[in-house]
Amino acid sequence: MKELLKELCLTDSVSGDENAVRELIISKIKDVCEYRVDNLGSIICFKKGRKTPEKMLMICAHMDEVGFMVTYIRSDGTLSFGNVGGIDPSVVIGRQVCVGKSHISGVVGATAVHNLSKEQREKAPKTDSLYIDIGAADKTEAEKYVSLGDCAYFDSEFTELGERRIKAKAIDDRAGCAMMIELLHEELEYDTYFVFNVQEEIGLRGSTASAFAVAPDYAIVLESTTAADIDGASGTKRVCALGGGPVVSFMDRHTIYDKELYSLAFDIAKEQGFPCQTKTMIAGGNDAGAIHISGKGVRTIAVSLPCRYLHSPSSVIEYADMENSYKLVKALIGRIHEI
Amino acid sequence: MDIRSTVVSLSEISGTSGSESKAAQLALGMLREYCPDAEIINGNVTGKFGVHREGLPSLLLDAHIDQIGFAVTYITDDGFIKVGNIGGIDRRLLPAQPVVVHGSRDIKGVICSVPPHLTSGGSEVLEMDDVAIDTGLTKEELEKLVSLGDSVTFDVTCRDLIGSRITGGALDDRCGVASILYALELLKGSDLAYNVTVLFSTQEEVGERGAKIGAFEITPDIALAVDVSFAYAIGEEESKCGYLGKGPMIGISPSLSREISDELINTAKSADIPYQIEVMSGLTGTNADRFSVNRCGAKACTVSIPLRNMHTPVEVIDLTDVEQTAKLLAAYIRGDK
Numbered sequence: 001m002k003e004l005l006k007e008l009c010l011t012d013s014v015s016g017d018e019n020a021v022r023e024l025i026i027s028k029i030k031d032v033c034e035y036r037v038d039n040l041g042s043i044i045c046f047k048k049g050r051k052t053p054e055k056m057l058m059i060c061a062h063m064d065e066v067g068f069m070v071t072y073i074r075s076d077g078t079l080s081f082g083n084v085g086g087i088d089p090s091v092v093i094g095r096q097v098c099v100g101k102s103h104i105s106g107v108v109g110a111t112a113v114h115n116l117s118k119e120q121r122e123k124a125p126k127t128d129s130l131y132i133d134i135g136a137a138d139k140t141e142a143e144k145y146v147s148l149g150d151c152a153y154f155d156s157e158f159t160e161l162g163e164r165r166i167k168a169k170a171i172d173d174r175a176g177c178a179m180m181i182e183l184l185h186e187e188l189e190y191d192t193y194f195v196f197n198v199q200e201e202i203g204l205r206g207s208t209a210s211a212f213a214v215a216p217d218y219a220i221v222l223e224s225t226t227a228a229d230i231d232g233a234s235g236t237k238r239v240c241a242l243g244g245g246p247v248v249s250f251m252d253r254h255t256i257y258d259k260e261l262y263s264l265a266f267d268i269a270k271e272q273g274f275p276c277q278t279k280t281m282i283a284g285g286n287d288a289g290a291i292h293i294s295g296k297g298v299r300t301i302a303v304s305l306p307c308r309y310l311h312s313p314s315s316v317i318e319y320a321d322m323e324n325s326y327k328l329v330k331a332l333i334g335r336i337h338e339i
Numbered sequence: 340m341d342i343r344s345t346v347v348s349l350s351e352i353s354g355t356s357g358s359e360s361k362a363a364q365l366a367l368g369m370l371r372e373y374c375p376d377a378e379i380i381n382g383n384v385t386g387k388f389g390v391h392r393e394g395l396p397s398l399l400l401d402a403h404i405d406q407i408g409f410a411v412t413y414i415t416d417d418g419f420i421k422v423g424n425i426g427g428i429d430r431r432l433l434p435a436q437p438v439v440v441h442g443s444r445d446i447k448g449v450i451c452s453v454p455p456h457l458t459s460g461g462s463e464v465l466e467m468d469d470v471a472i473d474t475g476l477t478k479e480e481l482e483k484l485v486s487l488g489d490s491v492t493f494d495v496t497c498r499d500l501i502g503s504r505i506t507g508g509a510l511d512d513r514c515g516v517a518s519i520l521y522a523l524e525l526l527k528g529s530d531l532a533y534n535v536t537v538l539f540s541t542q543e544e545v546g547e548r549g550a551k552i553g554a555f556e557i558t559p560d561i562a563l564a565v566d567v568s569f570a571y572a573i574g575e576e577e578s579k580c581g582y583l584g585k586g587p588m589i590g591i592s593p594s595l596s597r598e599i600s601d602e603l604i605n606t607a608k609s610a611d612i613p614y615q616i617e618v619m620s621g622l623t624g625t626n627a628d629r630f631s632v633n634r635c636g637a638k639a640c641t642v643s644i645p646l647r648n649m650h651t652p653v654e655v656i657d658l659t660d661v662e663q664t665a666k667l668l669a670a671y672i673r674g675d676k
Contacts, residue, residue: 078573090464091452094432094651096498096506105498107506107653111574113429114624114649124462125431131573133647133655135500137584145501155498159437159447161475167437167449230451231419231471237457283456308473312435314449316473 001182001326002319004028005158005166008174012098012153014067014084015201021063021177025196028181033194042210043196049188053337058193058216058298059183059329060207061176061223062200062287065169066311068092068152070099070132073143077136079106081152082127085201089125091312097132100150106134154313164318165242171315173200175305176222179326189334200287204254207287211294218261218336219300220329223286224317225249225279227306236280240306242318245275246325247304251282254289260339261301261332268331274324277306299339303329340524342517342661345369346505347497349513353441355408355425356545358490362404366516366539373523374537383553384539388523391534398533399559399637400522400668401550401626402515402566403543406508407650409470409491411440418478419451419471422491426544427650430464436652437494438472442485447494448474493652503658504583510654512543514644514661515565521665522672532674533561543626550626554633561599562630562639563671565664567656568617570645581645584657586613587664590641594622594631599640602676603667610670612663617643642667 013021018041025043029035035045043063066085073079079099083092094110108130113121132152136142156169180194193214198206211219229241240247248265250257269276292300303325308316349369354362359382367384370377377386384404391397407426414420420440434452439445451471472491474481495508516539523537536557541549543566554562568588571580581588589603607614622628623641631639644664647655 074573076573088434088452088455090431090433091435094429094436094648094653096495096653105500105506107498107500107648107655109572109574109648109653109655110429110432110651111572112569112649112651113427115569115575115579116429121430122464123431124464129574133500133572135502135504135506135655137502141501156437157496161447161449161473162480163475165475167447167475226454226456228454228457229417230453230473231415231417231421232469233453233457239454239456281456309435309449309452310454312452314435314437314452316449316475318475 001178004181005175005178008177009158009168009170013064014151014153015064015199017151018064018198025063025177025181029184032184038210038213040206040209041198042206044210044214045184045194047184047188047192047194049190049192051190053190055217055337056193057218057333057336058195058214059180059220060195060197060287061180062173062197062206063177064198064201066201070146070148070150070152073139073146075139077138077142079132079146081132087311089127089130092130093125095313096155097152098155099132099134099152100146104134104145106132109133156313161316164320165316166319167314167316169313169315171307171317172224172310175224175322179222179329190337192333197287204287204290208290211291211298215295216298219291219298220332221286221288221291221300221302222329223302223304224307224310225284225304226310227308230308239281240277240279242306242308243320244277244306245269245321246328247277247279247306249279249302252285253283254285255292257301258299261299264335264339265301265328268328272327274327340521342521342658345517345520346514346661349516350497350507350509353492354405355490355492356405356542359405359541366404369520370537380556381552382541383549385553386537388535388537389531395534396560398535398672399538399554399557399562400519400535401538401540401562401564402519403512403626404516404539405541405544407544411485411487411489411491414478414481416478418476418481419473422470422472424467429651430467432651433465433470438491439494440472440474440485441490444484446474446484448472495652504655505658506653506655508652508654510646510656511567511649514656515567518644518661518664519565522668525665525669526672529673531672533672535672540626547626547629550629554630558634559637562637564625564627564630564641566625566641566643567646567649568643569649570647572647581615581617583645583647584659585615586660587667588615588617588643588645590617590619590623592619592623595627595640596638599638603640603671605676606671607667610675612667
């Protein structure tokens with residue numbers, strides 16, 4: 001699954017422009033399920049199980065990632081851009097990026113520290129003041145390589161940190177996609193829908209449409225969520241921790257989760273002897289927000305991977321958490337129909 | 340010699356001030372192509388070029404071999420590495436920045452980024468004391484590999500931009516080292532107007548310390564500090580910058596020798612080499628400040644390669660400037676004024 005995760009993370013697909021990752025995913029699943037691509041671009045897969053259940057389960061993850069869109073080419077050949085999804089400008093300044101379909105290299109520049117006033121040095125950058133430099137001498141040269149509306153992506157290696165952790169961009173939510181691809185290759189107890197959604201990062205758009213189309217009774221949302229177990233953070237502010245197992249929340253800013261599914265997850269973890277945790281802050285949100293109020297309502301649980309530095313080019317996870325999340329989801333597929 | 344590959348390999352090797360040995364060894368190997376007797380003395384790479392003849396003035400060609408970075412100061416119980424800065428670091432761009440900790444082996448890591456719920460409004464910049472590196476290793480594992488004082492650099496791979504521009508880390512001042520090497524390549528077999536000694540000096544970023552002891556040994560009459568200077572980019576003041584791709588920036592300053600500045604300008608004009616003038620009103624912030632007051636004094640000047648985003652992991656240069664700088668140095672040393 002690690003190699004699969006690597007391939008998925010290194011594929012560039014910002015919200016609204018998911019073509020590259022969609023093609024990659026289809027190439028991995030086309031022989032193991034029935035699938036179709038909906039009008040927004042989400043992949044809806046149906047996997048036959050040994051039994052056809054009375055109630056239908058949908059498992060989903062989103063395939064888009066946060067990134068940038070070129071909004072203007074200045075006379076000096078630099079590019080203005082907007083964020084696609086929520087990105088802290090502090091993780092954008094001073095980075096390498098790739099721009100457009102031909103993936104030309106660029107950098108997000110920063111005024112030399114020597115030339116900043118004391119006040120400027122202490123002030124976090126704002127997206128509006130940042131620009132991408134592709135090395136073009138002027139606008140005319142830049143226009144040969146870049147068009148308005150082109151996406152830009154973090155240029156970031158997939159690196160193993162020590163023996164347990166991984167650093168990459170787009171772990172949110174390619175980790176969820178990787179788990180779904182693996183599950184689609186397994187023999188399942190029950191018929192199940194698997195949906196790879198578009199446009200989560202700009203407001204749960206893809207899942208709004210695909211959940212309506214599938215109209216499931218249950219949903220498991222596979223996600224990544226902020227772990228703040230970093231130096232200097234303590235108590236509730238840590239939210240969740242790497243190595244603490246899958247994160248199952250009772251509530252975030254979009255969803256109050258189904259209480260029986262919440263309990264079932266912790267029961268499974270206890271029975272199987274792997275760690276499982278909840279979030280110690282009510283924060284964030286994911287496709288569950290759109291799914292649980294879709295149609296007549298969907299009983300929903302989110303299984304999230306604790307992830308440090310989410311939405312940055314250097315997101316960090318612990319691989320064991322991904323393996324344990326996989327175990328949890330696999331067990332949930334078998335037992336969700338008991339509820 | 341291929342300028343691009345020389346710049347890239349020099350840029351991608353580590354050598355923070357005081358821990359230059361890997362970068363110095365690489366540069367030494369490159370310099371020995373032209374100066375077979377080159378050696379490392381007190382950290383500095385130095386070598387005499389060609390046959391030194393009696394009666395010729397001695398000329399020092401210098402570029403600094405060190406780079407900015409960090410030093411490990413502490414390992415926390417949770418396995419985070421705390422660091423202090425070596426040289427001028429822009430703390431605004433540290434969150435989630437990939438780094439390499441140069442312990443008994445290289446260890447990759449990421450600088451902790453504080454998520455929005457832990458910041459009040461998100462407008463503050465990390466204090467150096469709050470910078471922590473996440474390596475995925477525990478305190479016990481780290482203690483076997485990392486010692487306090489070990490160096491840390493940004494983890495950067497060079498990338499080609501459009502045309503002849505490239506981005507990378509530590510181009511300040513490895514591109515200066517590359518331009519001196521290319522100047523020597525151009526000078527092979529030429530008659531020289533000076534007895535030339537090359538110095539790739541340590542510890543420039545913490546106060547030009549390697550240059551001080553290096554020049555003391557060499558005792559030059561003329562000293563050229565080949566460094567980088569600010570290339571215009573958004574956010575910079577145009578009046579204080581040169582431009583990428585418009586050639587070497589020749590320094591003029593009360594602390595520099597106006598005679599040498601003028602000679603360099605005349606050399607550039609007569610050899611048809613594009614150049615820019617960089618006027619500074621006092622000290623230059625380069626090794627030239629040390630050279631001019633070395634021993635009984637020397638005529639010093641700066642020849643600078645324009646560079647954007649100085650001291651960041653995304654420094655940008657135009658390789659044609661490295662080439663033109665080398666051509667200017669070579670023409671000057673041949674005595675074409």
